[in-house]
Amino acid sequence: MIAELGHAALWLATALAVLQMVSGALGLRTSHPGAAAFAVYARPAAIVQAFLAVLAFCLLLYAFAVTDLSIRLVATNSHSLKPMLYKLTGTWGNHEGSMLLWVAVLALSGGLLAWMERRLPESTMNATLAVQGFVALGFYAFLVLSSNPFERLPVPAAEGTGLNPLLQDIGLAIHPPTLYIGYVGLSVAFSLAMGALITKQVTPDFAKVMRPWVLGAWVFLTLGITAGSYWAYYELGWGGWWFWDPVENASLMPWLAATALLHSVSVLAARDALRTWTIMLGVLAFSMSMLGTFLVRSGVLTSVHAFAVDPERGSFILALLGLYIGGSLAIFAVRASSITEGKRFTASSREGALVFNNVMLSAILAIVLLGTLYPLLTEAFDVRVSVGPPYFNPAGAIFAIPMFIVMAIGPLLRWKQDTPGRIRIELIVLGSILIAATVLIGVFSDYSVLAVLGLALSAVLAVAAFLPLRGRKLARVPLATWGMVMAHFGVAVSLFGMVSESAFTQERLAAVTPGSTEQISDWDVTLDSVDPIAGPNWTALEARLSVSRGGAEPVMMRPQARTFWAPTQATNESALLTRWDGQLYAVIGNHAGVDADGNARWQLRIWWKPFVTFIWYGGILIALGGILSIFGRLQVDLRRRKAVQLGEDRRADKAALGAADPPPPTQPEPV
Numbered sequence: 001m002i003a004e005l006g007h008a009a010l011w012l013a014t015a016l017a018v019l020q021m022v023s024g025a026l027g028l029r030t031s032h033p034g035a036a037a038f039a040v041y042a043r044p045a046a047i048v049q050a051f052l053a054v055l056a057f058c059l060l061l062y063a064f065a066v067t068d069l070s071i072r073l074v075a076t077n078s079h080s081l082k083p084m085l086y087k088l089t090g091t092w093g094n095h096e097g098s099m100l101l102w103v104a105v106l107a108l109s110g111g112l113l114a115w116m117e118r119r120l121p122e123s124t125m126n127a128t129l130a131v132q133g134f135v136a137l138g139f140y141a142f143l144v145l146s147s148n149p150f151e152r153l154p155v156p157a158a159e160g161t162g163l164n165p166l167l168q169d170i171g172l173a174i175h176p177p178t179l180y181i182g183y184v185g186l187s188v189a190f191s192l193a194m195g196a197l198i199t200k201q202v203t204p205d206f207a208k209v210m211r212p213w214v215l216g217a218w219v220f221l222t223l224g225i226t227a228g229s230y231w232a233y234y235e236l237g238w239g240g241w242w243f244w245d246p247v248e249n250a251s252l253m254p255w256l257a258a259t260a261l262l263h264s265v266s267v268l269a270a271r272d273a274l275r276t277w278t279i280m281l282g283v284l285a286f287s288m289s290m291l292g293t294f295l296v297r298s299g300v301l302t303s304v305h306a307f308a309v310d311p312e313r314g315s316f317i318l319a320l321l322g323l324y325i326g327g328s329l330a331i332f333a334v335r336a337s338s339i340t341e342g343k344r345f346t347a348s349s350r351e352g353a354l355v356f357n358n359v360m361l362s363a364i365l366a367i368v369l370l371g372t373l374y375p376l377l378t379e380a381f382d383v384r385v386s387v388g389p390p391y392f393n394p395a396g397a398i399f400a401i402p403m404f405i406v407m408a409i410g411p412l413l414r415w416k417q418d419t420p421g422r423i424r425i426e427l428i429v430l431g432s433i434l435i436a437a438t439v440l441i442g443v444f445s446d447y448s449v450l451a452v453l454g455l456a457l458s459a460v461l462a463v464a465a466f467l468p469l470r471g472r473k474l475a476r477v478p479l480a481t482w483g484m485v486m487a488h489f490g491v492a493v494s495l496f497g498m499v500s501e502s503a504f505t506q507e508r509l510a511a512v513t514p515g516s517t518e519q520i521s522d523w524d525v526t527l528d529s530v531d532p533i534a535g536p537n538w539t540a541l542e543a544r545l546s547v548s549r550g551g552a553e554p555v556m557m558r559p560q561a562r563t564f565w566a567p568t569q570a571t572n573e574s575a576l577l578t579r580w581d582g583q584l585y586a587v588i589g590n591h592a593g594v595d596a597d598g599n600a601r602w603q604l605r606i607w608w609k610p611f612v613t614f615i616w617y618g619g620i621l622i623a624l625g626g627i628l629s630i631f632g633r634l635q636v637d638l639r640r641r642k643a644v645q646l647g648e649d650r651r652a653d654k655a656a657l658g659a660a661d662p663p664p665p666t667q668p669e670p671v
Contacts, residue, residue, distance in 0.1 A: 185217025
């Protein structure tokens, strides 16, 4: 019964998406009374649709929780002996379930927009809801026609086949949902951009409505990428935090576009500039999220992140990709000339700095896009190529380095027009730090040019992040400004961690026997024993490592080589020892024979990664900066609404007093 209820809820939500799209579109025909009257159904349709989509996902979640093996999706992606956490996370650890989560978040966002938003002109709101319904309809059609998550088996399975062991990790509970919320936030921003473009209402008021959706999407994308990077780092056992995997790039590209869009929409909201930029980046950001959906679910990629599905589903998503992106670009081409220019500004202004960095972000996005798609293109002609760090790192640095320099200076500039002479002291300080750090690191080390520049720029960005607070009373600094400071400081922290991990990492690979000791940096690592252990749905060989630093008290590390039986798969579970200046990373490998004395030898791989944790500390700081900005904007909006309400109350009081007390007579009244 659960499956039938879920499937029915999906079909009803699909019908309501059609109603939302049609009624919103008819609402644009203001000259036709009947069509305009029909528009009142757009908001209720979006709200009820949200309830039905979330209900469908909750029903699937329940089916996984109770391991309903009569449902094909549960039987092929779960197992009765799995821990409850992984039963629940298995709901979205597959193609159909992840798409249902996507659609549920999409519908919920559209419902919240319809329920809460009253600041937009009604025509723009109708157009936005029509576009949002159109986007949702494509995904509903994909689910009910091609990827039904509630499909029944002819005969219930005796037992489930289980979930990919690499996905049986707490990271799966965090990484995909946060990314999906980010993607869906971009879909709302896309709908708002299209609605404003269709009705020619690209105004600061529209940008103020759009900004929290972009900011929220950007925060969740940041958290999702940060969590996914750390999951890959400790779970895959390769010791790396980013591999330029095509599916990793599929999440990075929307983030790059969303970062540019966030700055552009903020300028439009505050200064009534960059109108065309905002619409174009709104289309681009959603296009990148759609491209990521295609790459992950089309079966064209082989990746630990990708869902390998049949080509028919890939063709369906490709058709949606062409429809959404092609349609939006066509509307943009037709309507772009109708967007007025907005207020002008000079190149030496804060707007000019933001435009420059938007261009740099767009260039980096193009580099990542080319490097991701090029191997797929060559493979179509039976030529296999690999595109990795030797391409991405130097090509991206060409644009990232000037972007970081302008990012350090931009917040110090005034809006509309400024001169470098006004901030000459700040420029001298930042320039001195850059030159001194570059010279010191370059002279006393043999690191690469990129490593030297990266470390120097991280120092500059760390100092520059706090310069906008100079000369201000900290208690009066708006939360949004604190958010900008924290986010920019987070970029400096992450950059320092990335460069340090690349430049300073040491690796030791050895075949060791119990009782032997290996050295790496200033660490002593002793293998005490290798023992078999058992988990809820796996067995493992666990190594006991005693590690000490500088003669201090030893600490125990326990890396494992696991074997899962549902499904059967071997994995390496790394052991991490975190200190303020880095992480010791250990992985136990296969049996490597015996030594001359007959003692068993084991493969042991150890890394010392100085300051690697700063990568993720910085990602968290960036996201926290976005959260502070959200609360800051909400605080400002609340104050404005209170001020407006207070003004209305005062006018009402004056009107009431005027009506109660007659005006004073112009002549004395007779006695």
